[in-house]
Structures are given as C-alpha cells and as structure tokens.
Amino acid sequence: MTSLRREPRFTERRPTAVAGRRPRVRLAANAALAVIGMCFVLPLAWLLLASVDPHAGYQTRWPQSPSFANFAAVLTPELLFVPLLNSLLLSAGTAVVNLAASVLAAYPLSRYQSRFNKPFLYAILFGTSLPVTAIMVPVYGLFVQLQLLDSMPATIFFMATTTLPMAIWMTKNFMDSVPLELEEAAWMDGASGLATLRRIVVPLMRQGLGVVFIFVFIQAWGNFFVPFILLLSTAKQPAAVSVFSFFGQHGAIAYGELAAFSILYSVPVLVLYTVVARGSGSAFALSGAMKG
Amino acid sequence: MPVPDSLHRGSLRRRFRLLPVVPSILLLVLFMLAPVAWSFYASFTNAALSGKAALNPQWIGLDNYARMLTDSVFPLSAWLTVVFVAVSAILGQNVLGLVIALLMTKSGGATASLVGTAVIASWVLPEIVAAFAAYAYFSQDGTLNQLLGMLGVYGANWLYAFPMAAVILANVWRGTAFSMLVYRAALAQVPRDISEAALMDGARGWQRLAFITLPIIRGSIATNLMLVTLQTLAVFTLIWVMTAGGPSNASTTLPVLAYQEAFKLGDIGYGTAIASVLILIGMVFGTVYVRLLRRANS
Numbered sequence: 001m002t003s004l005r006r007e008p009r010f011t012e013r014r015p016t017a018v019a020g021r022r023p024r025v026r027l028a029a030n031a032a033l034a035v036i037g038m039c040f041v042l043p044l045a046w047l048l049l050a051s052v053d054p055h056a057g058y059q060t061r062w063p064q065s066p067s068f069a070n071f072a073a074v075l076t077p078e079l080l081f082v083p084l085l086n087s088l089l090l091s092a093g094t095a096v097v098n099l100a101a102s103v104l105a106a107y108p109l110s111r112y113q114s115r116f117n118k119p120f121l122y123a124i125l126f127g128t129s130l131p132v133t134a135i136m137v138p139v140y141g142l143f144v145q146l147q148l149l150d151s152m153p154a155t156i157f158f159m160a161t162t163t164l165p166m167a168i169w170m171t172k173n174f175m176d177s178v179p180l181e182l183e184e185a186a187w188m189d190g191a192s193g194l195a196t197l198r199r200i201v202v203p204l205m206r207q208g209l210g211v212v213f214i215f216v217f218i219q220a221w222g223n224f225f226v227p228f229i230l231l232l233s234t235a236k237q238p239a240a241v242s243v244f245s246f247f248g249q250h251g252a253i254a255y256g257e258l259a260a261f262s263i264l265y266s267v268p269v270l271v272l273y274t275v276v277a278r279g280s281g282s283a284f285a286l287s288g289a290m291k292g
Numbered sequence: 293m294p295v296p297d298s299l300h301r302g303s304l305r306r307r308f309r310l311l312p313v314v315p316s317i318l319l320l321v322l323f324m325l326a327p328v329a330w331s332f333y334a335s336f337t338n339a340a341l342s343g344k345a346a347l348n349p350q351w352i353g354l355d356n357y358a359r360m361l362t363d364s365v366f367p368l369s370a371w372l373t374v375v376f377v378a379v380s381a382i383l384g385q386n387v388l389g390l391v392i393a394l395l396m397t398k399s400g401g402a403t404a405s406l407v408g409t410a411v412i413a414s415w416v417l418p419e420i421v422a423a424f425a426a427y428a429y430f431s432q433d434g435t436l437n438q439l440l441g442m443l444g445v446y447g448a449n450w451l452y453a454f455p456m457a458a459v460i461l462a463n464v465w466r467g468t469a470f471s472m473l474v475y476r477a478a479l480a481q482v483p484r485d486i487s488e489a490a491l492m493d494g495a496r497g498w499q500r501l502a503f504i505t506l507p508i509i510r511g512s513i514a515t516n517l518m519l520v521t522l523q524t525l526a527v528f529t530l531i532w533v534m535t536a537g538g539p540s541n542a543s544t545t546l547p548v549l550a551y552q553e554a555f556k557l558g559d560i561g562y563g564t565a566i567a568s569v570l571i572l573i574g575m576v577f578g579t580v581y582v583r584l585l586r587r588a589n590s
Contacts, residue, residue: 042435043435108312116310130571130575131570131574135328164316240420
C-alpha cells in the first residue's frame with residue numbers, strides 16, 4: 001500500500017559510481033530540474049511580489065515602492081480576524097472530532113482480531129474514493145431537510161466525516177507500531193481496554209496523533225467548497241470563503257490586497273506542513289495528498 | 293498481534309470490544325452513506341430549491357437521466373471531464389511527477405530539494421489561493437503573456453480563448469507534487485544492485501528504465517493513476533475561480549455542471565442526477581483501487 005503504509009524516509013542518494021562517472025548526466029538532470037522548478041515557482045512569484053506592491057496588477061514585476069500597505073489594509077476584524085477565527089474553529093473542531101473518533105475506532109481494529117476488521121477497513125478505504133464535490137449536492141439537500149444549513153457544528157461533523165476514513169487508516173497504522181507488552185501488563189492488573197488506551201497507548205503515540213491532527217487541520221483549513229455551500233452567513237464563513245467574496249467584489253481593483261490576504265491565510269498551513277514534513281518525511285506528505 | 297483469547301472470554305464481551313468503532317460508523321452512515329443514498333433517490337424526482345417542487349417533489353422516474361442524453365451541455369461536459377482527467381492527471385501530473393522523481397535520482401541534493409520544495413509549495417497552499425495565483429498567471433496581462441512578450445510573441449487571453457488548456461495546466465501545476473512524492477518513495481525502494489547489474493550487462497539508460505525500473509514500481513504506478521484520477525475528477529474550486537465553467541460552458545466539467553444545475557438554476561433533481569453519475573464513476577474506480585490494494589497486501 002503505497003500511500004498508507006509508513007514509507008521509509010526518502011534519503012538522498014550519494015553520488016554513485018554511475019553518476020560520478022558521468023558528470024554530464026548529472027548536469028543535464030540538474031538543468032532540467034531547474035527549468036521545471038522555475039515553472040512551478042513563477043505563479044507563486046506574482047503572489048509574493050504583488051503583496052508588497054501597493055500598485056500591483058496581474059503582472060509580475062518588482063514593486064517600485066515596496067511597502068506593507070496591502071497587509072495593513074486587510075488587517076481588519078471583518079476582513080481578516082473574524083474569518084481566520086472561523087477557519088480556526090472549523091479546522092480545529094474537525095480535527096478534534098476526527099482524532100476522537102479515529103483513536104476509538106483504531107483501538108479494536110489494531111488490538112483484536114475479528115472477522116469484522118478487514119471488511120471494515122476496506123469499506124472505509126472505498127469511502128475515500130467518493131468524490132466530495134459530487135456529494136455536496138445531496139448533502140445540501142439533506143441539510144435543508146434537517147434544517148442544518150448555516151450550522152457550524154453540523155458543518156464540522158460533515159467535514160470530519162470526509163477526512164475520517166484516512167484518519168482511521170493513519171491512526172490504525174500508527175497504533176500498530178506501538179508495542180503490546182505494556183498493555184498486556186496493564187491488562188494483567190485488571191485495567192479495562194479503554195483505560196489502557198487512554199493511559200498507555202495514546203501517550204505512546206502522541207507524535208503519530210499529532211500528524212493525524214495536522215493532516216486533518218490542513219485539509220479543513222484549505223477547504224473552500226464545503227463551507228461555501230453549507231455556511232451562509234458572513235459572520236460564520238471561514239477565510240477560504242471570505243477571500244473568495246473579497247476577490248469577487250474587489251479582485252479586479254485591489255490585486256495587492258488580495259495577494260496579501262491570500263498570504264496571511266496560507267501561512268498557518270505552510271508552517272504546519274513544514275513542522276510535520278521535517279518530522280516524518282514523506283509518510284505524511286503522501287497521506288496528506290488524499291485531498292478530496 | 294491479537295490478544296490471547298484467555299484474557300477475554302465470552303462472545304458478549306467480544307462483541308463489546310467493537311463498541312468504540314460505533315461513533316465512526318455513525319458519522320460515516322449519517323454524513324456519507326445517507327447523502328449518497330439520498331442522491332440516488334433525489335435523482336429520480338423533480339426536487340427543486342424553490343417553487344412548488346421544493347415543498348413536494350414528485351417521482352419522475354428516469355426523466356433526469358433521459359434529459360442528460362438530450363441536453364446539449366451534459367455530453368459536452370462529460371467529454372470535457374474526460375479530457376481534463378486524461379490530460380491533466382494521467383498525462384500531466386502522473387508523467388511529470390515520474391520524470392521529476394527520476395531526474396532527482398540523477399541530480400545532486402541541493403537542486404533536488406529546492407525543486408521539490410517549489411513543487412510541493414503549490415500543492416500545500418489552500419486551494420483557493422492556488423486558484424487565484426493561476427488566475428493571475430493566465431490572465432490577459434498576467435505573467436505568462438509577459439514571458440511570451442519577452443520572446444516577442446503576443447499572447448492570447450488564455451482564460452477566454454483557451455479555458456481548458458488554462459485549467460489543465462493549472463491542475464498540473466497544482467497536483468504534480470502528489471505523483472512526485474509517490475514516485476520518489478517508490479524509486480527509493482528499487483534495489484540498487486538490480487539496476488547496477490543491468491549496467492554491467494550494458495543496458496542503456498532508457499532500456500533500464502523501460503525493462504527494469506518501471507516494471508518494479510508498477511504497483512505504485514497503478515495506485516498513483518487511480519488516486520490522481522479520483523482527485524482530478526473532483527476538482528471544482530480551481531475551475532470555478534479561473535473560468536467559472538465558461539465562456540459559454542467551454543470548461544464546464546461535471547462537478548461544475550452539477551453545481552450550476554443544483555445551486556444556480558435550483559434544479560436539485562437534475563443536479564443530484566449528475567452528482568450520482570460522478571459518484572458511480574468514483575465507486576467504479578474505488579472498487580478497482582481496493583482490489584489492487586488487496587492483491588498487493590495478500
């Protein structure tokens with residue numbers, strides 16, 4: 001299972017006899033990579049340069065009078081702080097629901113053998129392949145019927161469900177790597193399964209749970225479509241939706257402010273990703289890719 | 293490692309062990325299974341956002357599905373979806389990801405990690421921010437036309453003249469990181485001595501790739517193809533921000549069409565019918581994916 005098993009960290013290969021003997025191959029590879037890298041950086045360069053250019057357009061250019069005016073302009077409660085707070089509530093809530101549900105579910109799946117385990121794990125894996133954008137139309141219909149539209153908790157539970165299959169898979173894999181000996185001792189002393197889970201297993205897999213939390217948090221933070229459909233009042237909308245309305249209203253004029261807003265909104269996930277990618281290498285990166 | 297059964301006797305007790313799975317099952321049934329079931333049900337009705345049908349939707353049988361065949365937009369939209377997935381995911385992300393990963397095995401550490409960071413950055417960014425950056429890049433006075441201008445070429449207004457090309461390139465830019473990471477991990481597992489033995493026998497570079505490396509990582513290739521297809525099938529935000537499906541439906545893929553029918557035109561019945569088609573396609577791919585993994589694990 002390429003994407004779910006913990007992959008060994010990708011280690012840079014030392015220049016081997018092959019590469020050493022053929023410096024031209026290496027040079028060509030470096031040149032080709034540099035060109036590809038440039039293509040990937042270019043669209044981002046606009047974002048960075050426009051954010052510090054008070055007279056920015058859609059052109060990528062060095063700002064004539066660079067300043068943080070764009071940032072200052074968007075640093076207001078209604079433009080930035082309330083939406084970011086909503087994003088935080090939505091993402092943290094989603095991550096907490098995911099973590100609680102998946103730790104509970106992973107425990108019997110990891111610790112007891114049962115005929116139920118395999119079919120269940122494959123069923124939720126199947127669940128990861130349903131296109132979330134397609135489910136949004138029926139979810140909206142369902143939310144209308146149940147009068148759950150514009151409800152923050154309902155949106156949190158729905159978003160948590162869309163990432164839950166991946167979270168259960170990851171949590172189970174992390175739990176499998178926690179040795180059983182300590183738990184057996186606790187069982188001998190008469191502790192119940194759930195008490196052992198809370199006192200022994202969860203503390204031992206703190207790091208893995210951190211990875212799951214951040215993985216879910218990043219996905220929820222970047223999610224635009226779900227809150228766009230399910231949250232109607234501006235007071236509840238997260239930054240992903242408010243930045244889109246801002247773009248609709250001022251995008252054609254305030255390019256620089258749009259760029260500054262986008263950067264401020266992106267920084268938290270970039271930081272979180274870096275933290276986790278440093279710690280666990282490509283394992284997180286791969287599973288993080290299961291974006292809907 | 294199963295717990296010795298002497299510790300927990302009795303089938304009642306054994307059944308209680310599965311109790312902690314219940315919250316997850318409840319969530320999945322309530323927020324995933326129920327909407328899917330409701331989608332199939334509503335696709336046989338004339339449910340609407342407003343008007344008489346909103347209060348009391350009528351069963352209209354296969355009318356919504358029959359309408360897809362006569363509708364002028366649906367066939368176009370289905371075709372655009374196939375093009376979008378085939379060109380941006382299967383050709384674009386998949387092949388480019390493999391090429392980058394292969395180049396990285398041949399290149400030095402600093403270039404590889406810098407380029408890796410650049411590729412991953414566009415993928416970690418929130419969807420909507422990536423979509424703005426792509427919009428700016430392809431717009432009339434955007435970066436792409438600036439570059440073409442330097443070469444003396446007067447560029448087009450890409451988002452209007454070639455909307456599909458623009459969203460396809462944007463999706464390649466946005467999603468290649470995933471394939472790159474899959475292939476980097478896969479290539480790191482290819483045993484060194486196998487390709488070195490081939491080298492001793494005088495296998496040339498591309499022969500080594502075609503007859504040794506690619507067959508060894510074929511499992512990863514299959515998994516990656518499945519996953520990028522499913523991810524690309526569901527892309528909405530990128531297209532919505534860049535072209536909103538236009539001009540005149542020229543970039544309306546199925547998720548965009550389902551959104552427009554259900555929310556812009558208020559026709560929930562027809563919208564869910566389109567969504568149901570997408571869900572069915574996802575189910576087919578999902579079944580193949582689970583089969584692939586089961587075979588790999590057993």
